[in-house]
Structures are given as structure tokens and as C-alpha cells.
Amino acid sequence: MEITPQLLDDIAQELSIGNCCFLNIHTGEVATYPSVLKYDDTDSEFWQDVLDQVNDTPQDYIEIEGMESWESFGVMEDFISVMVPAIHQNRFVDAISKKHPFRRFNELLHDFESLRNQWFEYKHQRYMTFVNEQLESALGFTEEE
Numbered sequence: 001m002e003i004t005p006q007l008l009d010d011i012a013q014e015l016s017i018g019n020c021c022f023l024n025i026h027t028g029e030v031a032t033y034p035s036v037l038k039y040d041d042t043d044s045e046f047w048q049d050v051l052d053q054v055n056d057t058p059q060d061y062i063e064i065e066g067m068e069s070w071e072s073f074g075v076m077e078d079f080i081s082v083m084v085p086a087i088h089q090n091r092f093v094d095a096i097s098k099k100h101p102f103r104r105f106n107e108l109l110h111d112f113e114s115l116r117n118q119w120f121e122y123k124h125q126r127y128m129t130f131v132n133e134q135l136e137s138a139l140g141f142t143e144e145e
Contacts, residue, residue: 001028003135005128012127015066022054022061023135031061062138064131069102075126076105083118 007023010030014021019032031054033047054061067075073096080092095104109116 001025001139003132003139008128008131008135009124011064011131012124015064015131016124016127018066021064023064024060025062025139026060035066062135064134067127067130071130073101075123076101078126079119079122083122084115088112088115 007028007030011021011023014030014032018035020035022031023029024031031050033050076096080089080096084092092105092108095101095108098104109119
């Protein structure tokens, strides 16, 4: 199975909005459903076909996990150190050092429109790398391939 940029993009987008993602290792099809259904299936009828498909043949699917909060926090820290101009870095570091760092970071980005756009692209690229690493590991790819 080939890991294409489009596949990485699709999965990264789904994960970033909080969906569970499963890749069919035979067809390359991505099955998704809202992650809330893992814990509360009261609204699952709309997603029942996908849930049944994944649950009935789990051997055909690889689950691709979203980032843990500490990993997402690390992406924010990296963005600040790499992309935010030095003159503004202290404001961003201060924002993520307090309670509710994700909310504070996003609120501060609204003051910096160009940085906000760069953030979305940076975060998406990091998510694509994160997904690629999971797929390569699950599919048994090595560095040489």
C-alpha cells in the first residue's frame, strides 16, 4: 500500500477535527467517525455503517490516533520558537504558560492574522508527519523504503 500525500492530508484533517480514523489496509479507504462515539453511542445511528464496518473486520483496519494533548502542546511550543518573530515570542510563551494554554494561544493568534494562517499550515504539516509515522510503523515500512 502506498502512503500518498493526499491520504496523509485526508487523515490529518479528520484527526484535527476530532474524528477517529481507520485505514483499510486492503483498499486504502479511510473510515472515520466522531471520537465522541467511542464513549457515548447515543447519536451513532448516522455513523452505524462505518462503526459496523470497522468493528466487524478489525483485522482489515489500522487505527490512526490523534495527537495527545502533550503532543499538541509541543507543536505549539515548536511553532512559537520557529515561526513567531522574536519580538512577540514572550507574549506567546506567556500565554501558553498559564491555565488554558490552547485557548490563550488561539486568542493571541487572532491579534496576528499572518501568524494565524501560518499556524494552521504548520499544525497541518506536523499532523501529516505524525500520521505518516504511524502508518509507516503500522505497515512495516523502514527508512530505506
